[in-house]
Amino acid sequence: MSDISAEKEVYLDNAATTRLDAEVLDAMMPYLTDSFHNPSAIYGGTFSVREAIETAKKQIASAVGCEPDEVFFTSGGTEADNWAIRGYASNTIVSAIEHKAILELSHRMRPYFKFREIPVTSSGVIDLVELANSLRTGDFRLVSVMYANNEIGTIQPLKEISGRAHQMGALFHTDAVQAIGHVPVDMRKLGVDMLSMSAHKFHGPKGIGALCVRKQKNGQYPLGAYIIGGSQQKGMRAGTENVPGIVGMGKAIELAARDLQKNAEHEAKLRNLLRELIVSSVPDVRLNGPEPDSARLPNNLNLSFKDVEGQQLLLMLDLWHVSVSAGSACNTESISPSHVLQAIQVPQEYIQGTVRFSLSKDTTEEEIRYAAQRVGQCVKTLRGELYARHFQ
Numbered sequence: 001m002s003d004i005s006a007e008k009e010v011y012l013d014n015a016a017t018t019r020l021d022a023e024v025l026d027a028m029m030p031y032l033t034d035s036f037h038n039p040s041a042i043y044g045g046t047f048s049v050r051e052a053i054e055t056a057k058k059q060i061a062s063a064v065g066c067e068p069d070e071v072f073f074t075s076g077g078t079e080a081d082n083w084a085i086r087g088y089a090s091n092t093i094v095s096a097i098e099h100k101a102i103l104e105l106s107h108r109m110r111p112y113f114k115f116r117e118i119p120v121t122s123s124g125v126i127d128l129v130e131l132a133n134s135l136r137t138g139d140f141r142l143v144s145v146m147y148a149n150n151e152i153g154t155i156q157p158l159k160e161i162s163g164r165a166h167q168m169g170a171l172f173h174t175d176a177v178q179a180i181g182h183v184p185v186d187m188r189k190l191g192v193d194m195l196s197m198s199a200h201k202f203h204g205p206k207g208i209g210a211l212c213v214r215k216q217k218n219g220q221y222p223l224g225a226y227i228i229g230g231s232q233q234k235g236m237r238a239g240t241e242n243v244p245g246i247v248g249m250g251k252a253i254e255l256a257a258r259d260l261q262k263n264a265e266h267e268a269k270l271r272n273l274l275r276e277l278i279v280s281s282v283p284d285v286r287l288n289g290p291e292p293d294s295a296r297l298p299n300n301l302n303l304s305f306k307d308v309e310g311q312q313l314l315l316m317l318d319l320w321h322v323s324v325s326a327g328s329a330c331n332t333e334s335i336s337p338s339h340v341l342q343a344i345q346v347p348q349e350y351i352q353g354t355v356r357f358s359l360s361k362d363t364t365e366e367e368i369r370y371a372a373q374r375v376g377q378c379v380k381t382l383r384g385e386l387y388a389r390h391f392q
Contacts, residue, residue: 014363088142092144123344143171151356277372310352
């Protein structure tokens with residue numbers, strides 16, 4: 001096997017961020033140079049800028065099943081999640097494995113509104129019976145459940161969840177940040193009222209995202225303005241638009257939707273190979289979340305290694321230029337176990353040794369085989385050191 005670490009980084013942390021696609025960069029460049037105008041101005045040079053924003057709205061709407069005037073641009077997924085919860089401002093049900101952008105906000109808003117966290121199964125699927133009971137017995141007006149989990153890749157049954165919410169008169173929001181580009185997303189078919197996304201998760205630029213909000217029967221949006229000021233974005237989020245980011249996001253989601261099936265099949269094939277190679281060479285490995293099939297994101301593999309410290313494993317792999325994560329990129333400074341792994345009840349002897357591998361359309365088989373080899377070597381080294389200390 002060739003030592004590819006000397007040539008380049010083997011990047012397997014695409015759930016944290018993705019490489020900017022070359023076509024996306026090309027689409028953005030004119031709006032970083034000649035077409036630099038403020039879209040709120042009224043002179044001739046702004047026409048193409050305003051038109052580019054409208055084109056991006058159409059690209060996004062086409063990809064996720066909503067109307068262009070239902071697309072509101074944000075700084076990313078966290079802001080979109082915050083806006084959905086704060087903007088609707090009502091008693092809310094969430095799952096126990098939501099992103100911190102939802103869970104931390106819900107904790108801070110508890111003095112003003114009622115929040116209930118619904119437990120999940122051992123594979124990370126929300127307890128639908130508990131959800132139905134909570135909707136029936138409590139005055140909840142909003143349900144927020146992520147489409148696919150950022151750590152263990154579990155895909156939630158959105159159509160069933162939205163159906164239960166609507167049956168009781170509640171709206172349904174989903175954080176689809178990890179889902180875009182990997183699984184089909186259609187707000188109408190899934191019964192989604194609000195959807196969050198972030199461009200840098202599907203090979204677009206950082207610092208740009210969107211909250212897609214379906215209008216109600218009266219033609220109004222079911223949430224309040226998030227930033228007050230000018231009239232941009234119908235007065236719902238004031239401030240000069242990030243035109244290069246918006247254009248890049250539109251192009252990125254267009255490409256992601258176009259190549260969805262091909263990329264998903266590629267990711268799933270290599271993801272399964274990675275698991276097979278690691279499990280066949282390393283004992284005492286636990287798969288977290290659902291089995292690698294349609295219930296899991298095709299690019300996600302979350303493994304726990306018994307009696308191994310995950311942070312040490314990450315540092316050792318980094319020496320070999322293999323980049324992976326111990327879980328969510330938002331929690332890298334925390335040494336406490338992930339709330340997601342706790343929610344699915346990962347055994348104590350495994351929980352600290354957890355590694356998330358997340359692939360992309362650019363991942364190669366050579367990279368997968370190299371990474372699997374290095375993982376096996378590093379785990380055996382760490383366990384040898386651990387066992388030696390026990391007998392000193």
